[in-house]
Amino acid sequence: MGAAMNPPNMSEAKSPPSRRKGRLQLLLILLGVIGPMILATGMYKFQFWVPEGRSYHGELIGNGQTRGDIGVQAQEDRWQLLVTAPKECSVDCQQLVYLARQVQIGLGRDAGRASHALAAAQPLNSDYDARLTREYPQLQRYPMDLTTFSKTTGDSTVPQLWIIDPHGNLVLRYEPTVKGKDLLNDLRHLLKLSNIG
Structure with missing residues (x-):
């Protein structure tokens, strides 16, 4: 008879999904930090979504x-x-x-x-x-x-x-x-x- 099949290593089986989840979390964190800066720079440079009203008189x-x-x-x-x-x-x-x-x-x-x-x-x-x-x-x-x-x-x-x-x-x-x-x-x-x- 052939050699008995070893059961798959549990840590290896879980690795790809947890690695994907970690990458996704890192990407979301980076978007949360860098995204607003990119948006604000774009708003300033291209003058979009800039409020028309102002709160000062001078x-x-x-x-x-x-x-x-x-x-x-x-x-x-x-x-x-x-x-x-x-x-x-x-x-x-x-x-x-x-x-x-x-x-x-x-x-x-x-x-x-x-x-x-x-x-x-x-x-x-x-x-x-x-x-x-x-x-x-x-x-x-x-x-x-x-x-x-x-x-x-x-x-x-x-x-x-x-x-x-x-x-x-x-x-x-x-x-x-x-x-x-x-x-x-x-x-x-x-x-x-x-x-x-």
Whole structure:
């Protein structure tokens, strides 16, 4: 009689299905990790599934520009409401300076996380300068290089208000027509999302 048949090794019999199952699990894990990154990159590059609505009221900068790119050299480790005055600081500019201070006060318990400032390309008139010294003791003041400002913004006439993060990056820009409530809501939202400053 022929040799008795040996029963198949149980571990060998189970190997192919369990190996397939392991490969499938690894593939699913990789898809779970890499898939969202590929999808997000595609959405950004090809602009699909990008929501039309936005929750902010100013112009989002988001291109890596800093305070120095608008001609202002300063160090501040808090969020900043910076008013830029490329010409003399007249009615629109003065309104933005007032608004920046009011928004900072409106932050309530978070007021210490932000500051307000004015960067002017020209010296202020003596009356307004004296008023700022008297009524705006916490206002930081900086000189502004008009050539750098114009090169970056393309506009060397209109005063603007900027929200700048604690690293000095430009985040949002506002025209003189901005409403205080909209500005306050934007800054509150940024402070809520941020763990810096």
